[in-house]
Structure formats: structure tokens, C-alpha cells
Amino acid sequence: MTFNAQSIIASLNKSGVAKASHFEVQITGVGATDLERDMMFRCDSAELPGRTITSAEHRIYGPIQKIPYGSLTGDSNLTFLLSEDLREKEYFDQWQSKIAGVNTFGQGRSKYNVDYYDTITGQIIIRQYGEAGQLSSIHTLLEAYPLSIGPVAMAWGDDTIAKLTITFAFKDYKVVYNRSNQPGLGQSFGFSFGPGGFAASARNQVGNLAIDSALGAVGQVNTPFGAIRL
Numbered sequence: 001m002t003f004n005a006q007s008i009i010a011s012l013n014k015s016g017v018a019k020a021s022h023f024e025v026q027i028t029g030v031g032a033t034d035l036e037r038d039m040m041f042r043c044d045s046a047e048l049p050g051r052t053i054t055s056a057e058h059r060i061y062g063p064i065q066k067i068p069y070g071s072l073t074g075d076s077n078l079t080f081l082l083s084e085d086l087r088e089k090e091y092f093d094q095w096q097s098k099i100a101g102v103n104t105f106g107q108g109r110s111k112y113n114v115d116y117y118d119t120i121t122g123q124i125i126i127r128q129y130g131e132a133g134q135l136s137s138i139h140t141l142l143e144a145y146p147l148s149i150g151p152v153a154m155a156w157g158d159d160t161i162a163k164l165t166i167t168f169a170f171k172d173y174k175v176v177y178n179r180s181n182q183p184g185l186g187q188s189f190g191f192s193f194g195p196g197g198f199a200a201s202a203r204n205q206v207g208n209l210a211i212d213s214a215l216g217a218v219g220q221v222n223t224p225f226g227a228i229r230l
Contacts, residue, residue: 026125042088044081048076049141052071052073073173078124089164098119123143134178141170142173152164
């Protein structure tokens with residue numbers, strides 16, 4: 001294939017470009033569900049999760065090789081626009097207080113005991129949209145919790161909106177991509193959201209896939225080779 005400007009334009013026209021501003025975040029934690037819904041509209045910035053392959057150096061003869069033996073997920077940062085009464089900060093303060101008993105609110109739990117892991121983790125769903133508003137991908141952070149609450153700067157000479165950055169740790173993540181608007185890739189995918197939660201269907205080379213689960217719940221993929229639990 002000849003490399004020229006027309007080839008670049010054709011490639012961009014075929015699959016478009018992702019816009020960093022086209023996203024929303026849904027948090028399911030250990031706090032108030034009403035506030036969690038409101039925070040979907042206050043997440044100013046987010047990071048899609050990343051992963052690093054862990055490796056060990058190995059050499060018998062010749063160059064040193066890096067042999068993979070596992071993987072490691074990095075932390076993810078979310079930034080929120082704060083309400084006048086700082087209810088978003090209060091939400092995460094209460095979450096951390098439940099995790100480590102930091103006694104932020106002076107409620108008598110001053111022994112700094114760490115709570116059970118299964119009771120302090122939640123789930124974060126980051127939905128990314130295309131230029132036309134179509135759902136392009138869903139990234140779900142599993143067993144997430146607020147590892148760090150960033151400071152909020154206050155200054156008499158600053159009249160801008162106060163923001164809060166939260167660093168989340170999480171065990172792992174899963175992702176679903178929608179390629180239905182990209183021709184020639186040999187597969188298709190469809191999403192829908194309703195009262196029952198999230199539903200999706202797909203067609204690719206190995207057959208039809210169907211996913212149907214409530215948001216925040218574990219789902220199942222039915223394939224010609226049997227059921228796969230997500």
C-alpha cells in the first residue's frame with residue numbers, strides 16, 4: 001500500500017477518531033445511591049484502565065530475555081466537580097472511613113481497624129461514546145475502592161469551580177467494544193439499556209454471543225461451545 005495523504009484520510013474516515021470528552025462514569029460503591037447517580041454528571045475527567053505485563057529476566061545463552069509471568073493493573077484517576085456543600089467529598093470520605101476506620105467524622109470508630117475486603121469494594125463503569133452519540137465501549141473496574149483522596153485547593157483570588165481527584169485501586173477490569181459502525185471487520189455488536197439493566201448481542205466468526213445482566217452484576221456469555229461466566 002502506498003503511503004500518502006489520501007491513505008491517511010481514508011483510514012480516518014473509515015474508523016473515525018475517539019474524542020476524550022465523550023464519556024460518562026457510573027460508580028457503585030458503599031454509599032448513597034442517589035448521590036452516585038448525580039456524580040455521573042459531575043465526573044470532569046477519567047482514565048481508561050491500563051495493564052502491565054510483569055516479567056522476569058532470563059538468560060541461558062545470548063541476549064537476556066524478559067519472560068512474562070503475570071499482569072498488573074494500574075490505578076485509575078477520576079476528577080469530580082464539587083457541589084457547594086462538598087457532598088462528593090463527603091461520599092468518598094465516608095467510603096475511606098469504612099475501609100480503614102479513620103474516624104473522619106468523629107463517630108467513635110477510632111481504633112483504625114481495616115474492614116473486611118468484600119465489604120469495602122465497589123464497581124466503576126466508564127462508558128465511551130462515538131461522535132454520533134453511539135456507545136463505543138464499556139470499561140468496568142472490578143473490586144474498586146478509593147485509594148487516595150486528593151486535596152482541594154482553596155484561594156480567595158480563585159473563583160473557578162473546585163474539583164476533587166480520586167485515585168482508585170481495583171483488582172481487574174473487563175471491557176466490551178462496539179465495532180458495529182466499522183465495516184469490514186467481520187463482526188458486529190449491539191448494546192441496549194433498560195429497566196432490567198445492560199444487554200448486548202454480538203456476531204463474529206465463532207458464532208452468536210448474548211450478554212444480559214443488571215448493571216453492576218456478573219453476566220454470562222452463551223457461545224456455541226457452552227456458557228462463559230463474566
